[in-house]
Amino acid sequence: MSAKMQTQRQNLHILSGDYRLILNKVYENNLITQREYNNLKSINNANAETYVNDLVDKIMNKGEDKCKDFLNLLQTDGAIKETFPQLASLQCSATRWEYVTGKIRPVGLFVIINNKNFKDGSQRRGTDKDAQSLAEVFSWLGFRVLMCEDLNKDQMDQALTFVASLADMSHFVDPQQVLEHGDAFICSILSHGKKGVVLGTDRNPLPIKEITRKFRGCDQSVLTGKPKVFLIQACQGSNIQRAVQMNDMEIDDDTSPLTIPEEADVLVAMATVEDHASLRHIVDGSWFVQSLCEQLKERCPRGEDIVSILHYVNDDVAHRETSLLAKQMPEVRFTLRKKLVLQPQCT
Template sequence: MEGIDAVRRNKTAIEAILCADYGLILNKIDEKKLITRREYNNLKSIVGEDVWGYVVALLDKLLNKGDDTCRAFLDLLQTDDDIKCTFPELRNLQMSNTSLLTKPVQASSDDGSGSQPTGLCVIINNETFIYEKKRTGTNKDAESLAEVFSWLGFRVLCCNDQTQEQMQRALNCFAAPEHGDAFVCCILSHGRENAVLGIDGKPFSIKDIIRTFKATTQSTLTGKPKMFLFQACRGREEQQGVLQKYLQTDDHHSLSIPEEADFLVVMSTVEDYVSFRHPIDGSWFIQSLCQQLKEGCPRGDDMMTILQRMNDEVSQKEASSQPGRRKQMPEVRFTLRKGLFLSPK
């Protein structure tokens, strides 16, 4: 029963990884005749499921077909060139009780003052809601984020139109596998004071989202930077500008870390206020962030410098013909213990 046991032991991690390209893995399994043609057609056209549901149904089908099928499936994951190229994270899964597959190549760190990470970037892009207005322009933001983080060497996965339960399930899956030297989560949605909304209108607490990835002795992300970008309103008030009258300028190691260390959380706006988004060009926050990453990363700027420039750029924008009438101020908070540097690959 070694094949069944290996699939069950790695089931959550495999599901999270294969969600990146369900069509590819389904076709590969069909080519190897691990499922019948009827089973292939049924799995290809499940009604009422998102990509997570498709992958779960596929793995359950393979488990039900017995140990030989599971062994063949695991062999396919480890030997097929297309699969290895598309899902490099599979190499870090323990497929047997005695051996650990070779870990994926990761970017090296520098002398300790910072790191040059590569890893996974997850984009949850909620556009069409049941009870809220459609978030026109959000696809532009998702495309910009996918472009810039792919350019920075991240593997990018995009989950569209997620309910609160689907968002929670997705993030729980992504918290499990090895992703490289860093993890980025971008959530583009409607929001309220301390939560983002699923397309079903149910709130998902920002605190709960972040704590899904807190450091544990089992987590592969412990000690690694975890960046969260939230493009969402945090209230209904519109922020106004204030004329500046005065301007001042100011020219040993523990063996453990706090469980909430190494987080970088960037909110599109401060608490209680709306966040502006153009229906065609995307949001001020995401578009400015992507532009500042494109300009600052090749220069070797650290993330805090880049985010400070983004803050300044967004703060200067006007959403009204009357100066100072409708403004926006992003908010950055962090528990990073080292400098964070992202470099184009």
């Protein structure tokens, strides 16, 4: 864990020292509603840190201005300054709120499903390079990375169902390890695919719509109102813009009373457009994933949002071609209501 992340967890622990003072001050300064105040006061069977977590989530989901007002309150209110002198050095500029990407606790959970070895004996060579690049970049961005390898269709479906609720992840992680969604959820699936689906290692299809549907907003979901991003490296058909011999490239074929739509806050970035193939180098990895990682490393420190970064990925991949002029065009679709800014957590 980086020094910055340790400081963020320490700040959460500090606020837990007198959470009722913080709650009262937040309400007095109109950062939460009467109803939210009453609900937070009445939470049962929760420790102090849980109270603070819930309070911070409420404020951060209200927008950048409320988030800045909260940080300003922590640094300027007399009673808070007297009770929590450790917060004097807290920097307002440390929080970039558009979609909150975690400033009090880890940014969120990043799940990679990396299907390399298929039941028919075939391999997706180069996919380990993609998985490693993604893990490194999103760890740098402060995400907890969970890697799942060589899952058949049912195992993919089960893993994603569990991740959506974090109900029982004992099959995938050490039971003693605590997983939490944090402020954003990102999933990358590296596999073969066909139109509208990704394939398990048994080559049975799992519809992409079914995957994203598992993470739809609902009253009970802690991910409601938070960004959910899906990065899909898989073909969506077998068409190639020109018939070519691929040489060393392979194809991956065969806040109250506010409400929001249940399909809100989702982004799906596909390596290729519908009906077409995506390209993957057998050593260097796929065009799409490698371009994505390069652009994230270059542009996240500048504060650019994920959609803007994906524009650069689209342009970069569109300019690439094999020696025989095979091309690829990624596609991005989203229902994000705000900009999603991911910032490096390591200095």
